[in-house]
Amino acid sequence: MAKNIFVSYNFNDRQVTAKVKDMIKQEQLDGQCIFVENDVSYNGQTAIDWEIEQTMENCDAALFVIGDNPRNSPWIEREAQAAISKNIPVMSTQLPGMKGNTPSALIDSTLVSWDEELLTSTLNRC
Numbered sequence: 310m311a312k313n314i315f316v317s318y319n320f321n322d323r324q325v326t327a328k329v330k331d332m333i334k335q336e337q338l339d340g341q342c343i344f345v346e347n348d349v350s351y352n353g354q355t356a357i358d359w360e361i362e363q364t365m366e367n368c369d370a371a372l373f374v375i376g377d378n379p380r381n382s383p384w385i386e387r388e389a390q391a392a393i394s395k396n397i398p399v400m401s402t403q404l405p406g407m408k409g410n411t412p413s414a415l416i417d418s419t420l421v422s423w424d425e426e427l428l429t430s431t432l433n434r435c
Contacts, residue, residue: 350384
């Protein structure tokens with residue numbers, strides 16, 4: 310069964326969307342990646358929550374991509390809470406060469422190495 314994987318990333322790291330899509334495509338993910346691609350933060354917290362909920366609505370798992378930004382994403386807490394409330398598997402991975410800390414919302418998530426085969430096989434087991 311094909312899956313929808315919600316991918317959280319920092320808008321400052323937009324290149325990560327292409328990397329994740331390519332990586333997953335090469336390794337035969339049984340599904341597709343879903344990204345929040347609209348920055349609606351100028352409309353306030355309600356707009357952010359709505360955008361997250363709409364994007365994550367039919368997702369089967371959530372992958373949080375951690376970069377160097379210490380906060381990683383101003384939305385990360387909300388995204389993590391939404392994934393947890395939907396009771397979907399939550400995992401995180403760190404971009405190669407990055408040294409950012411895992412955000413507190415993801416401390417209990419499954420940490421997966423940035424390795425195409427390992428990441429894809431983990432997502433396929435969700």
